[in-house]
Amino acid sequence: DTGVSQNPRHKITKRGQNVTFRCDPISEHNRLYWYRQTLGQGPEFLTYFQNEAQLEKSRLLSDRFSAERPKGSFSTLEIQRTEQGDSAMYLCASSSTGRGGDTQYFGPGTRLTVL
Amino acid sequence: GENVEQHPSTLSVQEGDSAVIKCTYSDSASNYFPWYKQELGKGPQLIIDIRSNVGEKKDQRIAVTLNKTAKHFSLHITETQPEDSAVYFCAASRGGSGGSNYKLTFGKGTLLTVNP
Numbered sequence: 135d136t137g138v139s140q141n142p143r144h145k146i147t148k149r150g151q152n153v154t155f156r157c158d159p160i161s162e163h164n165r166l167y168w169y170r171q172t173l174g175q176g177p178e179f180l181t182y183f184q185n186e187a188q189l190e191k192s193r194l195l196s197d198r199f200s201a202e203r204p205k206g207s208f209s210t211l212e213i214q215r216t217e218q219g220d221s222a223m224y225l226c227a228s229s230s231t232g233r234g235g236d237t238q239y240f241g242p243g244t245r246l247t248v249l
Numbered sequence: 250g251e252n253v254e255q256h257p258s259t260l261s262v263q264e265g266d267s268a269v270i271k272c273t274y275s276d277s278a279s280n281y282f283p284w285y286k287q288e289l290g291k292g293p294q295l296i297i298d299i300r301s302n303v304g305e306k307k308d309q310r311i312a313v314t315l316n317k318t319a320k321h322f323s324l325h326i327t328e329t330q331p332e333d334s335a336v337y338f339c340a341a342s343r344g345g346s347g348g349s350n351y352k353l354t355f356g357k358g359t360l361l362t363v364n365p
Contacts (some may be wrong), residue, residue, distance in 0.1 A: 138292075165351065176255075176338050176355030177293065190352065225292055229351065236281045236344040236351050240292040 136160070138241035140226050146247045147216055154212045155244045159228030166209050167238060168201055170194065171223040177240075183209060216248045251276040253341050255356025262329050263364050270359045272339035273321040279341040282315060282322045283353070287336045296337075297324070300344075329363045336360050 139158045147153050159166050164185050169177035180199070182190045185206040195201075198216075203209040213220055223245050227238040252275040262268050274282075280301035285293035299306045299313045299322065306313050310329075315322040326333055340353040 140292075167352065169353075174357070176253075176340070176357050177353070179352040179354070182352060236342055237283065237295065237298060238351070238353060239295065240285070242292045245290075 138226055138228050138239055140224075140241040140244050142244060143242060144245050144247075146249065148249050149216060149218060151216055152212065152214045153216060153246065154210055155224055155226075155246075157209045157211070157226030157241060159208070159226070160230075160239060163228035163230050163239075164206065165229045165231065165235070165238075166203055167227045167229075168209070168211055169225040169227065169240075171225055171243070172221075177225050180211075213246075216246075218248050221246055221248045251279060251341055251343075251354040253339060253354050253356045255339050255359060257359060258357065259360045259362070261362045261364065264329060264331060266329055268326045268329050268333070268361055268363075270324045270337055270339070270361075271321060272323070272341075272356050273319075274341040274354075275320065276341065276343065277320065278343050281342040281344040282313070283340050283342075284311075284313060284324050285338045285340065285355075287338060287358075293338060326361075329361075331363050331365050334361055334363045 141156045166183045168180040171177040183203040198214045201211045223243045225243045227240045229238045255272045283298035286296045287293045310327045312325040336358045338358050339356045
């Protein structure tokens with residue numbers, strides 16, 4: 135069990151550029167979540183996958199945001215035409231099904247800074 | 250939707266003392282309540298969780314209590330150590346019931362400082 139990994143750990147970009155983050159969940163975890171955390175706040179839910187199906191999207195996820203999990207393993211989160219308000223820590227979590235399946239394990243996050 | 254309130258926002262204790270953090274939630278259908286510890290620059294780390302069929306759970310120096318009637322739950326840390334210093338978050342989830350898809354709603358966090 136190597137834990138949830140996220141890449142890159144830090145990303146600095148200019149306003150208007152596109153960025154993509156990657157999340158590798160704990161192996162055999164078929165549920166994957168994305169959250170966003172701004173300074174001094176708790177994480178806020180963005181979207182959720184069960185296997186490759188995206189089952190829920192928060193209204194926080196504007197049309198500039200898109201997430202995929204093409205083979206039910208790793209996931210990517212893309213932000214198009216970044217804005218300064220997108221600056222935050224983007225967290226990925228995963229969980230299994232079955233007993234204890236509501237327990238989510240978080241990765242280290244990707245910190246995005248939009249200049 | 251669910252709303253989770255967490256208090257206090259900051260807590261300073263002396264090493265060896267106990268620390269208590271309290272949370273309330275609004276959605277009576279929530280049935281899973283985890284606590285996470287987050288150190289600077291790191292992702293949240295699960296430290297303990299409790300489900301609605303249990304009133305109290307303990308793991309060494311950490312305990313969590315749940316009062317479903319009052320819709321509040323608390324984290325208790327005994328014999329605090331400097332390495333306990335971090336931000337602690339409570340969260341609530343419906344655990345998949347009602348189509349909620351297990352998403353967690355977090356409180357705003359408590360910055361715990363343990364002074365040596």
